[in-house]
Amino acid sequence: GKRFEIACYRNKVVNYRQGIETDLSEVLQTERVFTNVSKGEFTKSKDLKKVFGTTDEEEIIKLILTKGDLQVSDLERYQQYENMNREIATWISEHGVHPVTQRPYTIPQIRQAMKKAEYTIHPTRPMKKQYLDCFKKVQENSDIDIVRAKMKLQLLYPQSEDAAVNDAFGKSAINPVTNEELRDTESRIAILLVDPSLYRTLENLAKQVNGRLEILKQVVMREGDTNLEEEMRQNQQIQAPLETQTSVAATTQELESQLKIQENDLSERNASLTNDARENMPDDNNADVDNVPTTNLRKNQKKAQKKSKKAKRREKEEAEERKARAQAEETRRSERAALQRNTIENDVRAKDTDISEGKSCNTCGGLFANMTLYRAHFRSDWHRYNMKLKLQGVSPISEKEFLLCDSDLFF
Numbered sequence: 001g002k003r004f005e006i007a008c009y010r011n012k013v014v015n016y017r018q019g020i021e022t023d024l025s026e027v028l029q030t031e032r033v034f035t036n037v038s039k040g041e042f043t044k045s046k047d048l049k050k051v052f053g054t055t056d057e058e059e060i061i062k063l064i065l066t067k068g069d070l071q072v073s074d075l076e077r078y079q080q081y082e083n084m085n086r087e088i089a090t091w092i093s094e095h096g097v098h099p100v101t102q103r104p105y106t107i108p109q110i111r112q113a114m115k116k117a118e119y120t121i122h123p124t125r126p127m128k129k130q131y132l133d134c135f136k137k138v139q140e141n142s143d144i145d146i147v148r149a150k151m152k153l154q155l156l157y158p159q160s161e162d163a164a165v166n167d168a169f170g171k172s173a174i175n176p177v178t179n180e181e182l183r184d185t186e187s188r189i190a191i192l193l194v195d196p197s198l199y200r201t202l203e204n205l206a207k208q209v210n211g212r213l214e215i216l217k218q219v220v221m222r223e224g225d226t227n228l229e230e231e232m233r234q235n236q237q238i239q240a241p242l243e244t245q246t247s248v249a250a251t252t253q254e255l256e257s258q259l260k261i262q263e264n265d266l267s268e269r270n271a272s273l274t275n276d277a278r279e280n281m282p283d284d285n286n287a288d289v290d291n292v293p294t295t296n297l298r299k300n301q302k303k304a305q306k307k308s309k310k311a312k313r314r315e316k317e318e319a320e321e322r323k324a325r326a327q328a329e330e331t332r333r334s335e336r337a338a339l340q341r342n343t344i345e346n347d348v349r350a351k352d353t354d355i356s357e358g359k360s361c362n363t364c365g366g367l368f369a370n371m372t373l374y375r376a377h378f379r380s381d382w383h384r385y386n387m388k389l390k391l392q393g394v395s396p397i398s399e400k401e402f403l404l405c406d407s408d409l410f411f
Helices: 012-017 045-052 057-067 074-095 107-117 127-141 159-171 196-208 228-280 283-290 296-356 371-378 381-391 399-404
Strands: 034-036 150-158 178-181 187-194 212-220
Touching: 012 057, 045 057, 074 107, 074 127, 107 127, 150 159, 150 196, 159 187, 159 196, 187 196, 196 212, 371 381, 381 399
Parallel strands: none
Antiparallel strands: 150 187, 150 212, 178 187
């Protein structure tokens, strides 16, 4: 099929689809329809007429903005992911608290918990759904203890419906903070601290009893400064179940050790009884006595000996493996050192070779250590004078002879 493109500013298409931006001049870079924006190829009018049934580019542009596929670069996609991640972490921080202290977690703590829970953010799913899914994932797979902060509600209902309301509270395990009768009226008012998931249930209850449900506080959490004694008392409440679990584990371990001691005592007693039986039995029954099974103690000793042999063998293998690794590392180090020495020796040898194999001039006969001196020699007066002598058929002179002569005689 045909491909149609429009050139838009970054992040403006999403604002247009959400209704935040309505001015097309703020969304489009140019109000033209392209077949390829990067190459600057415009769409032909007959193609627009054939596909859209009109040549009005403004109408076609609005249709593409509404229903077209948005091309997003890697950087823009990463920025969108970061924004959604930060938005989810902010929501959880604002609606989640510690179950004992009732204090919120910071956004960096929530983001770290999200990373550990390995929650995957979907770019097109509704954010409300992702808030709740991520909250459950963090509760199940992270190290932080977090619950939804409670809502503070007020339920006003007729006094005649008191029994029905109390029955509904009992079924939903709701304990009202206060439940008082209003003066000079036949109504009652109940103040509730409930989980947000029970809001719909209470709203339906209010409709059934012809009452009214009001939200006094969306999120109930402790904020601001705290008292040190109160914090210590709360920490003790947190640590009390842990200490109970530790004491239970210690008691269980102690009972197991006592049972093992009793088993050993019984096995030793059985062994002594067996030996006494062997001594008291006649000779013709000794064969039967020899067939008495070995005691648990002897079996345990053999198992311990086998385990100790395996452990010694394992330690010996690990020591040999460490020794082999150390030898291999030492060999690699010696090879690297030898390679470095060879490189240095080659560099020195190359320098000496350059000096010993210096360039010489065929006309003057001089020897030069490097190319710089060799090139400078060709511009010197000595070389120029020897070239003149060579053209006249005269043999060249040495540098010492040239320096002893009068320069006015040369040129």
